[in-house]
Amino acid sequence: MGGKVYASVLGLLSPRPPFVQVVPLSGRYIPKPGDDVIGTVTDVQGTFWLLDIGAPRWAPLHMTGTPWKIEVGETDQYLRVGDAVMVQVENLDPTGRIGVTMNGEGLGKLEGGTIVTISPARVPRVVGRGGSMIQTILQRTGAKMAVGQNGRVWVGGDPVAIERVREVLRMIDEEGHQHGLTERVDSYLRSTGGPSGGSGPTGPAAPEPALPYPRADPADREPDDELASEPAPDTELE
Amino acid sequence: MGSVGAKEVPVLLSPEGVRTDGRRVDELRPIRIEAGALKHADGSAYVEWGANKVMAAVYGPREVHPRHLQQNTKAVIQCKYNMAAFSVDERKRPGLDRRSQEISKVIAEALESVVFVEEFPRTSIDVYIEVLQANAGTRCAGLTAASVALADAGIPMVDLLPAVAVGKAGGALVLDLNKAEDNFGEADLPMAIVPQSGRLVLLQMEGHVTQEELARALEMGVQGTRQVYDKMRQALRDRYASAPSAEAAQ
Known part of the structure; x- marks a missing residue:
C-alpha cells in the first residue's frame, strides 16, 4: 500500500535483503506437511480419531495411518479420548482439512511423561x-x-x-x-x-x-x- | 438549581468551551491499554478508558460450535459483549438483552472487515468482551480491546481497529462523550475507522445532527481514532518489551 509493505500479524521484523520476514510472536499452530506434531484424541469414530493438534481445526487420523491392524469399530481399543500421540502432518487440502499419519520413525502413542x-x-x-x-x-x-x-x-x-x-x-x-x-x-x-x-x-x-x-x-x-x-x-x- | 419536579440538566459545555470533566471538545479521556492480560486466552487485552473498564479475550481460530454456523470459505467471528451486573450504578440484570445482542453484532461485523477470515475456512474466531465498569462509550472501548486481543492472538488482520464516539452536547460537537454528555447530550455517534485506509467500518447514531455536523463529526472521529491507534500499538510493543522484568520478578 503506497509502496510500503505491511505485516498482517504481530511479530519481529527481520530484514534479509532482498526480502523481509516477520517472525510472529504469537498465534495458533499453522500446520505444514512434514511437521511432527503432538496431538490429543478428542473424538473416536469407527474408522478414525480426531486429534487436537492446536491447529485451527481438528485433524482426522485414519486407522490406515497407524502401524496397527485394526478392524472397523475397534478404534477405541487402541486410542481413547485424552490419549496423546506423536503424528506427522501428511497433507492439507484447500478447505483447511489436516491429514495426519502415525506411520513413520518416532511417531506413535506417547505413554507416561x-x-x-x-x-x-x-x-x-x-x-x-x-x-x-x-x-x-x-x-x-x-x-x-x-x-x-x-x-x-x-x-x-x-x-x-x-x-x-x-x-x-x-x-x-x-x-x-x-x-x-x-x-x-x-x-x-x-x-x-x-x-x-x-x-x-x-x-x-x-x-x-x-x-x-x-x-x-x-x-x-x-x-x-x-x-x-x-x-x-x-x-x-x- | 433546577426547579422542583423538573429534570436537572447539567451545563454540558461552559462558555469557555470546557466540558463537565474539564476536557476541551476535541480531547479524549485518559486511555490505558494492556495487551495479553489473560493467561488462558489465545489473545487478550484490558482497557481502561476514562471510568470504563473492559476486558477482551480471543480464542481461535478453532472448531465452530455450534456446527451449523460453520462457513466453508471463511472463518466466522463470534462476538459476545456482556456487561457485568456490577458494572453500573443500579444492578444490571445479567445475561443477554437487546442492547448487548446489538453491540455484539456490530462489533463482530466490524472485526470481520479487518480480519483475513478467508485464511481459516470452517473455523471460528471467538471474541468475548466483558464490561467490568461502564461509563459511556463501552462499545468503543470494547471494540478497541477486542482488536488488540486479536493482534495479541496472532490473527492476521488488515489493521488494528480503533473506535471512538463523537457526540453533540451543549450545542457543540464533542469527542469521546462522557456519562453526562451521553445521558443529556443531543447526539451520540460511535464509530470505528481503519487507520491506514480511513475506511469506516462501524457507525451508529442516536439523536440528531445536521449534515454539516455529521461531516465534521466524522473528521473528529478520524482524529480521535488516530490517538487511540497510537495507544493500541504502544500496548502491543510494551507487552513484549516488558517480558524481561516479568522474568526478573519470578
Missing part, C-alpha cells in the same frame, strides 16, 4: 541452532523430550527432571523473543543442581519409549539472534 504446551512460535528456540538448546536441556536434566512443531513438548524421565524441564520451557516461552537465551537457560540449569536433578531416589530408568526429538530440518533454525526487535504494526496491503 507429561506434555508441556508452549507457543508454536517458540519451537525453533527449544530446539536451538543445530539442536544446541535441546542438547543443553537433555544433558543438564537427564530428562527425555520429544518436541512437536505445534508447540507441544512431551517430557519423560524422573519427576524432578520433568519439573526442571517444565520450568525451562516456561522460560523459553516467555523470553523466547530475546537474545542470549541458550546461555541463560544453561546458567539457570547449572544454578539449580547437576544433571538428572540431584541424587534423588531415581527408580529404574524410566520405561517410557525413548522418542528421538525431531531431526532439526533447515526450517527449524532459530531466527538469528541479531534480529531487529521492532514489533511491526499489524497491517498489510489491502
Whole structure:
C-alpha cells in the first residue's frame, strides 16, 4: 500500500535483503506437511480419531495411518479420548482439512511423561541452532523430550527432571523473543543442581519409549539472534 | 438549581468551551491499554478508558460450535459483549438483552472487515468482551480491546481497529462523550475507522445532527481514532518489551 509493505500479524521484523520476514510472536499452530506434531484424541469414530493438534481445526487420523491392524469399530481399543500421540502432518487440502499419519520413525502413542504446551512460535528456540538448546536441556536434566512443531513438548524421565524441564520451557516461552537465551537457560540449569536433578531416589530408568526429538530440518533454525526487535504494526496491503 | 419536579440538566459545555470533566471538545479521556492480560486466552487485552473498564479475550481460530454456523470459505467471528451486573450504578440484570445482542453484532461485523477470515475456512474466531465498569462509550472501548486481543492472538488482520464516539452536547460537537454528555447530550455517534485506509467500518447514531455536523463529526472521529491507534500499538510493543522484568520478578 503506497509502496510500503505491511505485516498482517504481530511479530519481529527481520530484514534479509532482498526480502523481509516477520517472525510472529504469537498465534495458533499453522500446520505444514512434514511437521511432527503432538496431538490429543478428542473424538473416536469407527474408522478414525480426531486429534487436537492446536491447529485451527481438528485433524482426522485414519486407522490406515497407524502401524496397527485394526478392524472397523475397534478404534477405541487402541486410542481413547485424552490419549496423546506423536503424528506427522501428511497433507492439507484447500478447505483447511489436516491429514495426519502415525506411520513413520518416532511417531506413535506417547505413554507416561507429561506434555508441556508452549507457543508454536517458540519451537525453533527449544530446539536451538543445530539442536544446541535441546542438547543443553537433555544433558543438564537427564530428562527425555520429544518436541512437536505445534508447540507441544512431551517430557519423560524422573519427576524432578520433568519439573526442571517444565520450568525451562516456561522460560523459553516467555523470553523466547530475546537474545542470549541458550546461555541463560544453561546458567539457570547449572544454578539449580547437576544433571538428572540431584541424587534423588531415581527408580529404574524410566520405561517410557525413548522418542528421538525431531531431526532439526533447515526450517527449524532459530531466527538469528541479531534480529531487529521492532514489533511491526499489524497491517498489510489491502 | 433546577426547579422542583423538573429534570436537572447539567451545563454540558461552559462558555469557555470546557466540558463537565474539564476536557476541551476535541480531547479524549485518559486511555490505558494492556495487551495479553489473560493467561488462558489465545489473545487478550484490558482497557481502561476514562471510568470504563473492559476486558477482551480471543480464542481461535478453532472448531465452530455450534456446527451449523460453520462457513466453508471463511472463518466466522463470534462476538459476545456482556456487561457485568456490577458494572453500573443500579444492578444490571445479567445475561443477554437487546442492547448487548446489538453491540455484539456490530462489533463482530466490524472485526470481520479487518480480519483475513478467508485464511481459516470452517473455523471460528471467538471474541468475548466483558464490561467490568461502564461509563459511556463501552462499545468503543470494547471494540478497541477486542482488536488488540486479536493482534495479541496472532490473527492476521488488515489493521488494528480503533473506535471512538463523537457526540453533540451543549450545542457543540464533542469527542469521546462522557456519562453526562451521553445521558443529556443531543447526539451520540460511535464509530470505528481503519487507520491506514480511513475506511469506516462501524457507525451508529442516536439523536440528531445536521449534515454539516455529521461531516465534521466524522473528521473528529478520524482524529480521535488516530490517538487511540497510537495507544493500541504502544500496548502491543510494551507487552513484549516488558517480558524481561516479568522474568526478573519470578
